Amino acid sequence: MTDATSLLLDHLHTAGLTNVVAVEPVTGGLPRRGDGTSVFVKAFGEPPAADVFTAEAEGLTVLREAGVATPEVILADRDLLVLDVLRPRPGTEAFWERLAHTLAHLHTTTRHARFGWHRDNWLGRRRQVNTWNDDGYEFFARHRLLRWLGERRVREALDVADRAALERLCDRLPELLPARPACLTAICGRGT
Numbered sequence: 001m002t003d004a005t006s007l008l009l010d011h012l013h014t015a016g017l018t019n020v021v022a023v024e025p026v027t028g029g030l031p032r033r034g035d036g037t038s039v040f041v042k043a044f045g046e047p048p049a050a051d052v053f054t055a056e057a058e059g060l061t062v063l064r065e066a067g068v069a070t071p072e073v074i075l076a077d078r079d080l081l082v083l084d085v086l087r088p089r090p091g092t093e094a095f096w097e098r099l100a101h102t103l104a105h106l107h108t109t110t111r112h113a114r115f116g117w118h119r120d121n122w123l124g125r126r127r128q129v130n131t132w133n134d135d136g137y138e139f140f141a142r143h144r145l146l147r148w149l150g151e152r153r154v155r156e157a158l159d160v161a162d163r164a165a166l167e168r169l170c171d172r173l174p175e176l177l178p179a180r181p182a183c184l185t186a187i188c189g190r191g192t
Contacts, residue, residue, distance in 0.1 A: 004045070005023040005024070006023075008023050008041060008043055008080075009022075009023045011043065011079050011080055012041065012080065012082070015075055015077060015079070015080055015082075016075075017039075017074070017075060017082060019033045019034045019035070020032070020033055020034075020039065021033065021034050023041070037085075038085050039074060039082050039083065039084060039085060040071065040082070040083045040084075040085050041080060041081070041082050041083075042056075042080065042081040042082075042083075043079060043080050043081075044125070048078075048122075048125060049122070049125075049127070050078050051119075051122075052122045052125075053076045053077060053078070053079075053080060053081035054076045054077070055119060055120070055121040055122055056076070056081055056121065056122065057073040057076035057081060058119075058121075059121060060073060060083075061073065062111075062184065063106070063184070066105070066106055066109045066184055067102055067105060067106070068102055068103075068106060069086065069089075069102075070086075071083035071084045071085065071086050072084040106183070106184055106185055107183055107184075107185055108183060109183055109184050110181050110182055110183050110184075111182075111183075111184060112182055113181070113182060114132045114133060114134055114182060115132070115133045115134070115135070115136045115139035115140075115182045116130045116131055116132040116133055116139060116143075116182075117130035117132075118130075126151075128143070129143045129147060130143065131143065136179075136180065136182060137170075137173040137174050137177070140173065141170035141171075141173055145166065145169075145170055146166070146167065146170055149163060149166070
């Protein structure tokens with residue numbers, strides 16, 4: 001067992017999941033419990049922000065409540081996110097049609113009249129700001145598009161003209177996109 005898998009197994013046992021008896025990288029398998037079932041475990045090499053995994057667990061629960069098949073959360077703490085393993089789904093036309101309807105429903109599911117969420121969450125190690133806003137265009141522009149302009153890789157990839165073009169695009173969102181109520185996915189959070 002490598003140092004990383006030993007460390008992960010120690011974290012799982014410390015968190016109370018003592019029935020996990022083996023850890024393998026996802027490319028070669030999943031952590032296996034004593035009863036032969038597997039779990040999916042997410043962890044960072046360095047400690048992440050305190051709420052990375054609890055925020056993700058909350059998001060999975062909200063999506064499941066909206067009808068999206070998500071894994072059950074077994075454990076979410078500062079160091080680990082442990083999930084039941086979703087079983088492969090059939091690649092049939094009927095499956096893909098049900099998935100399309102589920103995603104369409106998700107994009108029309110409103111939980112709040114305002115755009116945002118009661119807490120920030122994360123895209124990997126990057127905080128995703130969800131500050132409440134009555135204007136969906138402003139929310140989407142500020143917190144989903146323009147917020148990336150300060151990131152090193154974006155600064156390196158976009159020149160001054162590219163950045164200005166993105167800012168102009170954001171200014172024109174009300175002209176380009178129809179108004180929609182707030183919904184569970186950021187992509188549909190446009191308009192008021």
